[in-house]
Amino acid sequence: xxxxxxxxxxxxxxxxxxxxxxxxxxxxxxxxxxxxxxxxxxxxxxxxxxxxxxxxxxxxxxxxxxxxxxxxxxxxxxxxxxxxxxxxxxxxxxxxxxxxxxxxxxxxxxxxxxxxxxxxxxxxxxxxxxxxxxxxxxxxxxxxxxxxxxxxxxxxxxxxxxxxxxxxxxxxxxxxxxxxxxxxxxxxxxxxxxxxxxxxxxx
Amino acid sequence: xxxxxxxxxxxxxxxxxxxxxxxxxxxxxxxxxxxxxxxxxxxxxxxxxxxxxxxxxxxxxxxxxxxxxxxxxxxxxxxxxxxxxxxxxxxxxxxxxxxxxxxxxxxxxxxxxxxxxxxxxxxxxxxxxxxxxxxxxxxxxxxxxxxxxxxxxxxxxxxxxxxxxxxxxxxxxxxxxxxxxxxxxxxxxxxxxxxxxxxxxxx
DNA sequence: AGCAAAATGAACAGATCGGTTTAATAACTT
DNA sequence: AAGTTATTAAACCGATCTGTTCATTTTGCT
Numbered sequence: 001x002x003x004x005x006x007x008x009x010x011x012x013x014x015x016x017x018x019x020x021x022x023x024x025x026x027x028x029x030x031x032x033x034x035x036x037x038x039x040x041x042x043x044x045x046x047x048x049x050x051x052x053x054x055x056x057x058x059x060x061x062x063x064x065x066x067x068x069x070x071x072x073x074x075x076x077x078x079x080x081x082x083x084x085x086x087x088x089x090x091x092x093x094x095x096x097x098x099x100x101x102x103x104x105x106x107x108x109x110x111x112x113x114x115x116x117x118x119x120x121x122x123x124x125x126x127x128x129x130x131x132x133x134x135x136x137x138x139x140x141x142x143x144x145x146x147x148x149x150x151x152x153x154x155x156x157x158x159x160x161x162x163x164x165x166x167x168x169x170x171x172x173x174x175x176x177x178x179x180x181x182x183x184x185x186x187x188x189x190x191x192x193x194x195x196x197x198x199x200x201x202x203x
Numbered sequence: 204x205x206x207x208x209x210x211x212x213x214x215x216x217x218x219x220x221x222x223x224x225x226x227x228x229x230x231x232x233x234x235x236x237x238x239x240x241x242x243x244x245x246x247x248x249x250x251x252x253x254x255x256x257x258x259x260x261x262x263x264x265x266x267x268x269x270x271x272x273x274x275x276x277x278x279x280x281x282x283x284x285x286x287x288x289x290x291x292x293x294x295x296x297x298x299x300x301x302x303x304x305x306x307x308x309x310x311x312x313x314x315x316x317x318x319x320x321x322x323x324x325x326x327x328x329x330x331x332x333x334x335x336x337x338x339x340x341x342x343x344x345x346x347x348x349x350x351x352x353x354x355x356x357x358x359x360x361x362x363x364x365x366x367x368x369x370x371x372x373x374x375x376x377x378x379x380x381x382x383x384x385x386x387x388x389x390x391x392x393x394x395x396x397x398x399x400x401x402x403x404x405x406x
Numbered sequence: 407a408g409c410a411a412a413a414t415g416a417a418c419a420g421a422t423c424g425g426t427t428t429a430a431t432a433a434c435t436t
Numbered sequence: 437a438a439g440t441t442a443t444t445a446a447a448c449c450g451a452t453c454t455g456t457t458c459a460t461t462t463t464g465c466t
Contacts, residue, residue, distance in 0.1 A: 038456095039414065039415080105367075108307075108315070108371060113312075115222060115223070115224065153368070157361060157365050158361070162364070245425065
């Protein structure tokens with residue numbers, strides 16, 4: 001029983017919440033959907049919100065693991081370095097967008113449904129964003145870009161914007177569009193290149 | 204009674220839904236919050252979903268009007284042209300982000316809570332995105348940029364990404380970060396400038 | 407086989423959900 | 437001032453909400 005019942009419960013709940021939303025998913029429906037009695041669910045979690053927090057924790061771990069690994073694998077394929085890994089983020093996103101079950105960013109939905117910044121669910125979403133930013137910043141620094149903090153935040157904006165575009169308009173090209181933009185940004189801040197197009201940034 | 208009771212109802216509902224979310228806002232609470240009897244609300248709208256669709260319609264109109272006007276006002280201030288208006292989008296967003304009541308994109312929240320693409324609420328959100336894209340494309344074309352459709356989609360990604368960043372991390376710099384990125388993109392595609400940094404786009 | 411822990415279905419509780427009804431009041435119109 | 441129209445509060449409807457209770461069955465361990 002290594003993949004404990006608890007883990008299985010969280011994993012399946014993750015899917016249902018992602019597809020249906022949080023408030024829109026009642027515990028009876030959830031119970032039926034994941035094939036586990038409501039009694040059992042409440043034996044593992046005190047409240048629905050506790051479960052949701054765990055769901056977000058799992059999604060945080062799974063998403064960051066998946067994305068960073070995919071960036072590494074795709075980015076280092078042709079002897080690529082940090083720069084290629086950064087760009088590969090959008091190739092990985094493209095794969096995600098084209099999955100049948102893609103339904104936008106779960107963390108963004110969580111902040112939308114629990115807008116109080118002090119709410120544990122909202123905080124969990126913020127925490128995810130912060131942790132990914134730290135990891136992305138490390139990679140940006142390895143790529144020897146000028147203003148690494150700025151570039152990191154910009155890449156995050158491109159990532160989240162692409163996710164939004166893919167969600168609301170299910171725009172097939174969102175990841176590629178963002179990739180070109182990222183390329184432009186990275187080249188502009190590449191220390192190994194000549195002067196960037198725009199040098200008048202006021203920092 | 205020009206600002207008809209109906210309009211007032213929609214306008215106030217817009218605020219409550221924006222702050223609380225759709226499913227999380229019950230009709231009793233909504234009634235109390237906007238100071239109008241539930242009987243009256245249901246005299247104007249057959250269902251809650253009908254009301255939400257109207258709310259999104261109003262927000263579509265208000266948001267596009269506000270943003271495009273603000274882009275024009277801010278962008279043409281110092282004899283600026285279309286290019287400055289495009290960049291001013293992020294200055295306008297910055298103002299929005301710093302409003303006390305800023306709580307992210309209502310359309311994105313709508314698609315998150317009503318994920319069925321055929322749902323009238325979801326469709327209304329898509330319609331908004333499409334209409335704004337058309338208007339932004341017109342401005343991009345006026346700015347004489349190469350690959351105007353691509354640049355338009357990229358600017359939209361930056362806009363939505365900045366909104367997301369401002370919402371989840373309440374990152375104060377999101378609009379400015381996106382602005383710098385937009386500057387980079389626009390300069391790269393400016394036909395009046397020399398060769399862009401990156402010329403190997405495969406189109 | 408036998409025991410303890412875990413999981414089950416189903417009923418239940420109290421609150422709230424979206425939505426309706428009703429009878430009384432307030433507000434326009436002429 | 438009369439009469440139509442809009443608005444109100446409050447009770448009410450059945451369904452669903454989160455969460456609990458309980459008696460029964462299934463499971464894992466030794």
